[in-house]
Amino acid sequence: MRAGLWNRIRDNVWPRMGMRRYGSYLRKRVMRLSASPHAIxxxxxxxxxxxxxxxxxLHFLLGFVLAFATRGNMIAAAIGTVWGNPLTFPFFFAASYAVGDWLTGGGGGISASEGQQLEATGAHLSHGLFSEGFGAVWPTFKTMMIGGLPMAILVFGVFYIVVRTVVTRFRAIRQARFKRKHPELRQPAQSSTN
Known part of the structure; x- marks a missing residue:
């Protein structure tokens, strides 16, 4: 494998600048977008x-479709998909499965017998996923999709409220700072005439 390809793969899993600086970079990118607070x-x-x-x-494509439907900014949608990454997917998918299992009448967790069944399914799939086809993973996939829907609605609501609040405050602070630096650009007070 070429060094360039390896570096790109590594940077997608763990950014070279570190997670804290990468998060700060993404936050600044979002704040400086030239769209309305709602769109961002x-x-x-x-x-x-x-x-x-x-x-x-498919997350980028689905993010763009949902952003289009909600009149959101496409660049902001691409930045938002960073929330799902190789470090967070195991937690999201486990939670999606648990919620989906609970919604479909299961207990919302994995019992000992289900654990043995999943282990047997995993061993079976590792020996012939392509020979068995999609039907072998369909029950788990369906449960995760069902559980993912309410979680997606919750995440959308939380992110929308937080991001809109932060962007609105950031713009108000930036506008106030600009007015303090450039008092000559203030609108002259209109005098009232009778």
Whole structure:
């Protein structure tokens, strides 16, 4: 494997600049987008919400579709999909499965017999996923999709409220700072005439 390809793969899993600086960079990118607070919040929320579904490889496309439907910003949607990454997917998918299992009448967790069944299914799949077809993973996939829907709605709502609040405050602070630096640009007070 070429060094360039390896570096790109590594940077997608763990950014070279570190997670804290990468998060700060993404936050600044979102704050400086030239869209309305609603468009930015809806875009980021769309990208984050679709990360709850086990559709790896389709999150960008689904984020763009949801952002379009909610009149969100497409760049913000792409940034929002960063919420789903190789470090967070195991937690999201486990939670999606638990919620889906609970919604379909299961206990919301994995019992000992289900654990043995999943272990046997995993061993079976490792020896012939392509020979068995999609039917072998369909029950688990369906449960995760069912559980992913309420989680996506919750994540969308939380991200929308937080991002819209932060963007609105950031713009108000930036506008006030600009007015303090450039008092000559203030509108002259209109005098009232009778």
């Amino acid at each position: 919040a809806a875009g980021v929320a769309s990208g984050a919400a679709v990360s709850m579904f086990p559709l790896i490889g």
